[in-house]
Amino acid sequence: MDGKKTPRGKRGWKTFYAVLKGTILYLQKDEYKPEKALSEEDLKNAISVHHSLAIKATDYEKKPNVLKLKTADWRVFLFQAQNPEEMESWIKKINSVAAVFSAPPFPAAIGSQRKFSRPLLPATTTKLSQDEQLKSHETKLKQIATELAEHRSYPPDKKVKAKEIDEYRLREHYLEFEKNRYETYVKLLKEGGKELLSGIENDNSSLKKSHSSPSLNQEMSPASAKVKRNISERKDYRPEAPTTKQKIT
Known part of the structure; x- marks a missing residue:
């Protein structure tokens, strides 16, 4: 998780039972049983999906039905589902939970430093109503879109230092990701709203519909499935460089 490439000998895939319970994705070695307590290893493998974004891993062609999950702290995980339908289902479940329950981001820090750093995102559950x-x-999406347009209107001069160009690209990469994330959240909430929560509830996830703020239903069966996880994840510090195998979508 330090941003360095994993040695080839340590790369690979492991099979887990994925359990989405609230805003936490648990990866368990044994099949999920409601009456069984979580082990220390289960908690160690847990991934918080608040402010995350799940997409189809179009730039990964070694295995089919692979989805990419980027978390709030920009860790990147690859998961292989058993078929395309299950992959799409998990993408929608994870993004729906993130859209409904992620609390609004903290106000941007005020400072004179030129070096770009991503803002911290709260891990707490939102207290807003569904409409709010x-x-x-939507407000955050407009803000990000404006910032991205302004950022691109002032590209760095070719004569500046490489470090400044890297800073420019890093900020652009961040803004592009945030724009895609909020576009996904807005689209899901507009398509479903209250029906979205009801649909997830009927699909055995751990959400329920609330007339005030969204809440977690601990009595419902969480969404679970058998998946394979790539164990060579790393933090995404810099823009993802396209490869010769990358698909154009």
């Missing part, structure tokens, strides 16, 4: 949550995402 949608408006919050």
Whole structure:
């Protein structure tokens, strides 16, 4: 997780039972049983999906049905589902949970430093109503889109130092990702709203519909499935460089 490439001998895939319970994705070696307590290893493998984004891993061609999950702290995980339908289902479940429950981001820090750093995102559950949550995402989307347009209107001069160019690209990469994330959140909430929560509830996830703010239903069976996880993840510090195998979508 230090941003360095994993040695070839240590790369590979491991099979887990994925359990999405609230805003936490648990990866368990044994099949999920509601009456069984989580082990220390289960907690160690847990991934928080608040402010995350799941997409189809179009730039990974070694295995089929692979989805990419980028978390709030920009860790990147690859998961292989058993078929395309299950992959799409998990993408929608993870993004729906993130869209409904992620709390609004903290106000941007005020400072004179030129070096770009990503803002911290709260791990707490939102206290907004469903309508307020949608408006919050829409406001953030407009802000990010404006920042991205302004950023691209002032590209760095070719004569500047390489470090400044890297800073420019890093900020652009961040803004592009945030724009895609909020576009996904807004789209899901507009398509579903209250029906979205109801649909997830009927699909055995751990959410329920609330008339005020969204809440977790601990009594419902969480969404679970058998998946394979790539064990060579690393933090995404810099823009993802396209490869010769990358698909154009």
